[in-house]
Structure formats: structure tokens, C-alpha cells
Amino acid sequence: MWRHIASNAVTFLIVALFLLGGAILWGQGQYRGEGPLAQAICLKVDRGSTMSRVSDDLAKQGAISSPSVFRIGADYEDKTNQLKAGSFLVPENASMEEIVSIVTRGGASSCGTEIVYRIGVTRATVQVRQLDPSTNRFVEKASFNPEEEEAPAEYTRVRGESDTRYRVALAEGVTSWQVVEELKSVDLLIGDVSEVPPEGMLAPDSYEITANDTRAQLIQRMMDAQQRRIAEVWAQRRDDIPLKSPEEMLTLASIIEKETGVAEERRQVASVFTNRLNQGMKLQTDPTVIYGVTRGEGVLGRGLRRSELRRETPWNTYVIDGLPPTPIANPGLASLRAAVDPDETPYIFFVADGTGGHAFAVTLAEHNANVARWRQIEAERANN
Structure with a gap:
């Protein structure tokens, strides 16, 4: 009898172990x-x-x-x-x-709500946005200009949520003075910035921030990022470009950045300035004149006067030869690359074409015709 009981016990144990092993394998498969x-x-x-x-x-x-x-x-x-x-x-x-x-x-959290402090060329905005997991795209929930509008209820609500993320987004073409001024209104940050960083030395990008980060630390992150970009792009430059140093590359890139907002045009615009430098022609670009008037402190907000086009400043490329002494804004990576790898074109002129882009020309006669078309477009817009 005991032998029979022992035999049954062994059988039961084997079955139990088998079932346990199967359960473990099933659990692993599920997990x-x-x-x-x-x-x-x-x-x-x-x-x-x-x-x-x-x-x-x-x-x-x-x-x-x-x-x-x-x-x-x-x-x-x-x-x-x-x-x-x-x-x-x-x-x-x-x-x-x-x-x-x-x-x-x-x-950091990988979804949910973000507050983005956007520093743009003409204005700053605060955007509340939420990631839609189904599309992996952000959906805007609220947006306001902190200098002109009160913060909406949605901003106030998510500002107190523990899982809300925060970013400072720096647009291409902003000046260093603009960045320092706008960071003063980012209430998540603390501390002051002792001095405005050198023009051109802040990398346009999106920077994640957290409560009690200092403004000086964020500025340093921007400077470190731009320094890395400058070194990387300068190392990849073409041998035949008329630029003698990374500083000259940065200055030309800033002019390219201010002259066009069309990504596909950057290398064409770069080719015009490269051809002018190679031929000993003045660059004659309005954004440098504007910088000579504003020193990068705010937006001019009007057209240039004839007297300003004739006024001698270190940045007036209608008067000076070659490049101005400093950048006129903070250029993005694409403009840095365009400065050292321009398109190979015969162009030495360009003017706005009414579509947001530019019409390029080789001869003065072609350029004058393009200018006449642009003035006609301006006149038609003014009458509508």
C-alpha cells in the first residue's frame, strides 16, 4: 500500500512540476x-x-x-x-x-503636456501643447504673448502639474539681446544674466528646462551648443570659400539667416555673397544696415531711410568693404553649412519675388527688372 501511495505522490509531484513549469513558461510569454x-x-x-x-x-x-x-x-x-x-x-x-x-x-516625461517659451525674431509667445499618442504629434491647447496678454487658465492649470515639461525654443535669426530680454519673462528660471553674450554665439534650438534652472546656465548651454556647431561646420568647409576664420563664417551665416526664411534658398543666397566677396564687391545687404541702427536691440519696425543706407556704421555693407566686424544675429545650423558650402552660381544680385522667396540675377539689367516686378507687387498689395 505504501508503495502505491508513494507512486501516486511521485506522479502527483511530476504533474505539479510540469504544470508549474508550464505556468512559468506561459507567464514569461505573457510578460x-x-x-x-x-x-x-x-x-x-x-x-x-x-x-x-x-x-x-x-x-x-x-x-x-x-x-x-x-x-x-x-x-x-x-x-x-x-x-x-x-x-x-x-x-x-x-x-x-x-x-x-x-x-x-x-x-524626463516622454508625453503629456509641455509649456514652450518661444523666442522669435519679432515676438515671443508661450505655448501650451499636449502630445497626441495616436499621431505622436503635439496639439496646441493655448498660446499667448506674455508681454501683451494675460496668461490663460489652461496655462495656469498645467503650470502647477507635476508632470508638465518645459522648453525654451530659440528661433533662427534672433539677436543675443533679444534672448536675454525674453528669458527675463520665463518665470520658471531664476537668476540674472550679467552681460549679453557675443552676437551669433547662441545656438537656435529647443532646450528642456526645469524649475530653478538659472538663466545663466541656460545661456551657457546655448553657447556651448553653438561652439560645437561652429567647430564641426568649419572643419567641413570647402577649400575655395573666401572665408578666413570661423568668426567670418559665423558672420556670413548670420547675414544668410536674416536674408531668407526659405530653407531651399540658403545656399543660393550664400552663393551671391560668396561671388561678391570673390569679386571684391560690396555685399549691400539691408539686414546689416538695420543692425547698425538697432545694434540688435529690438525690431526696427519700419523701412530703412535713404540716410540710413548712406550712414557709415561698422555694419553698413553699402559703405564698408567685405564682411561687417560681427555677426548680426544668431544663425542656425543650416545657415552655417550654407556659408561654407554655397551653391555654385553666377548670381550677384537678388530681390524679393513676392512669394516669400527671391529672384536671382547675374546682370544689373536683370536685377533691375526683378526689382521693378517686386515694386509692382508691393504697389498692388498696398492698394488691396
Whole structure:
């Protein structure tokens, strides 16, 4: 009888081990296999939340098939106590293993709401936007000019949320003075900037910031980024360009930046200035004259006067030969590249063509005809 009992016990143990092994394999497959999420979601994890609460939330949103397997897997990987607060983008069909990694690895939130402080050439704006997980695109929720408008309720609401992210976005072509002035109104930042950085030495880009970052630290990040770009682009320059130093490249790039907002034109515009420098012609570009009037402190807001075109300043390229002594704005990476790799064209003239771009010309007669067409367009617009 005891032999029979022992035999049954062994059989039972074998079956139990087999079932346990099968359960483990099934659990591993569930944990590591493709998840059921049909469309990406933004998962918000509040401060003080638990893995149990997160697993229930994921199950309700159809991101995981089993909250218990999710929790067991997180515990097995020793990540249960590593849960981070924030808003995290969970891609479609993400496995439980991938989701556990997403919510425990730390770093900035990858979705949710952003407040972007935009510093533009003519105005500054504050934009509240939210990532749509289904398209991976941001949707604007509110926008206002802090100098002219009161902050909307949406801004005030998300400004106090723990998972809101913040950015300062610097447009190509802004001046260093504009950047310093506009950073004063970014209330997330602290501290003062002791002096305006050298013109051209701030890299236009988007910079993530956090509460109590200092303005001086952010300025230094912008300067470091621009210095890296300058070194990288100068190292890739063509041998035949009429530029003797990285400083001259930066100055020419700033002029290109101010002359065209059309990306496809940058190298053509660069070719005009390169041809003029090679031929010993004056650059004769209005943005340099404007800089001589404003010194980069604000927008001129009107057309240039004849007296200003004739006035001798270090930046008036209708009067001086060659490049001005400093950049006239902060150029972006594309304009830096255009300065050292211009198109090969015979052009030495260009003028606005009414579409936002320019009409290029080789001879003065062609240029005068282009100017006449532009003036006609201006007159027609003025009458409408």
C-alpha cells in the first residue's frame, strides 16, 4: 500500500512540476510577448503611486492582459520599488517587460503636456501643447504673448502639474539681446544674466528646462551648443570659400539667416555673397544696415531711410568693404553649412519675388527688372 501511495505522490509531484513549469513558461510569454495595445497611449504615473495601481490602470486601458503577471514580472526584475512619476508614452503592442522598463528607468516625461517659451525674431509667445499618442504629434491647447496678454487658465492649470515639461525654443535669426530680454519673462528660471553674450554665439534650438534652472546656465548651454556647431561646420568647409576664420563664417551665416526664411534658398543666397566677396564687391545687404541702427536691440519696425543706407556704421555693407566686424544675429545650423558650402552660381544680385522667396540675377539689367516686378507687387498689395 505504501508503495502505491508513494507512486501516486511521485506522479502527483511530476504533474505539479510540469504544470508549474508550464505556468512559468506561459507567464514569461505573457510578460515578454507582444502586448494587446492597439494604439499608443500616454500613461500618467502620479507621485506616490504603486505598481499595483499602475498595472490596474494599464489593464483598464487595454495595454496589458494580466495585472498580476505585470506585477510578478516587475517584482522578479526587482523593479517594483523603482517606479517613477511622470507621463510616459507607451507604444502600441508594447510588452509588459517594455512597459515596466518605461515606467522605472527615470528621466524626463516622454508625453503629456509641455509649456514652450518661444523666442522669435519679432515676438515671443508661450505655448501650451499636449502630445497626441495616436499621431505622436503635439496639439496646441493655448498660446499667448506674455508681454501683451494675460496668461490663460489652461496655462495656469498645467503650470502647477507635476508632470508638465518645459522648453525654451530659440528661433533662427534672433539677436543675443533679444534672448536675454525674453528669458527675463520665463518665470520658471531664476537668476540674472550679467552681460549679453557675443552676437551669433547662441545656438537656435529647443532646450528642456526645469524649475530653478538659472538663466545663466541656460545661456551657457546655448553657447556651448553653438561652439560645437561652429567647430564641426568649419572643419567641413570647402577649400575655395573666401572665408578666413570661423568668426567670418559665423558672420556670413548670420547675414544668410536674416536674408531668407526659405530653407531651399540658403545656399543660393550664400552663393551671391560668396561671388561678391570673390569679386571684391560690396555685399549691400539691408539686414546689416538695420543692425547698425538697432545694434540688435529690438525690431526696427519700419523701412530703412535713404540716410540710413548712406550712414557709415561698422555694419553698413553699402559703405564698408567685405564682411561687417560681427555677426548680426544668431544663425542656425543650416545657415552655417550654407556659408561654407554655397551653391555654385553666377548670381550677384537678388530681390524679393513676392512669394516669400527671391529672384536671382547675374546682370544689373536683370536685377533691375526683378526689382521693378517686386515694386509692382508691393504697389498692388498696398492698394488691396
